[in-house]
Amino acid sequence: MSLLALKQITASYGASQALFGVDLTIEEGQVLALMGRNGMGKSTTIKVICRLLQHSEGSVEFAGKDIGGLPAHKAARLGLGLVPEGRRCFTNLSVYENLYASARPGLWDFDKVHALFPRLAERHDQLAGSLSGGEQQMLAIGRALMTNPRLLILDEATEGLAPVVRQEIWAAISTLKKSGDLSILVVDKTLSELRQIADQVVVLERGVSVWSGTIDALSGDIRDRYLGV
Structure with a gap:
């Protein structure tokens, strides 16, 4: 199926x-x-x-x-876990709060998301709106993974990110x-x-x-x- x-x-x-x-x-x-x-x-x-x-x-x-x-x-x-075009992070919430807001029980938790994107662990308490475009995209992906899709x-x-x-x-x-x-x-x-x-x-x-x-x-x-x- x-x-x-x-x-x-x-x-x-x-x-x-x-x-x-x-x-x-x-x-x-x-x-x-x-x-x-x-x-x-x-x-x-x-x-x-x-x-x-x-x-x-x-x-x-x-x-x-x-x-x-x-x-x-x-x-x-x-x-269904969506990472939309344009990222659409909650800019007035911290990295932690963005991830916590979407968390559901399953394999994906804070530790696994931080292992995939170590920069999110480094910016744990930083407001999402102050992140670079690449970091916001990492956060958008991490947020979708926290739903355990x-x-x-x-x-x-x-799209629009620096090559590195x-x-x-x-x-x-x-x-x-x-x-x-x-x-x-x-x-x-x-x-x-x-x-x-x-x-x-x-x-x-x-x-x-x-x-x-x-x-x-x-x-x-x-x-x-x-x-x-």
Whole structure:
């Protein structure tokens, strides 16, 4: 049984349709990369998965359950951990308070998050709003892990970060993959880094799933047609 399965998802923002037929499947312990040019429906797909946007057609199943009728907070409690684009930390709370606010019982606790991101331990009492962009992204990932999700969703987790910080984030994602404790859905454009972690790739074009397969099977023609600038 798949952990997550989207079948022929359509969705709109008011009168403007954004998704026209999205299909993707994630197995337990698998890392899936969702790719496509800007504006092709990747973030909208994530909103549908996390129940932040209601789809109009198709089905969303998580852990064998149809979650299409659930509100976002109930879907999250089933094991969806979102690291949203733009981080969205609680800037007026400390690092500790950000992590504590999302904590749920399970494998992930303060010690494990601090081991993954030692800088969060160093900045334990610092306000999140005073952290660097990279540190805020580490905090956003740590906060999602503290919910003890079954599926970790990373929306442009390294966008706009300095190269050295990007490497730290990708190393952490690689560590999470190797642990085998999580399934991961990652939205990113960087093939070199995705090649190190992704088991499968789904490519979106104008709100439709147009290609799926292993990242090694992404031919030059596919890259040029759907991922090139």
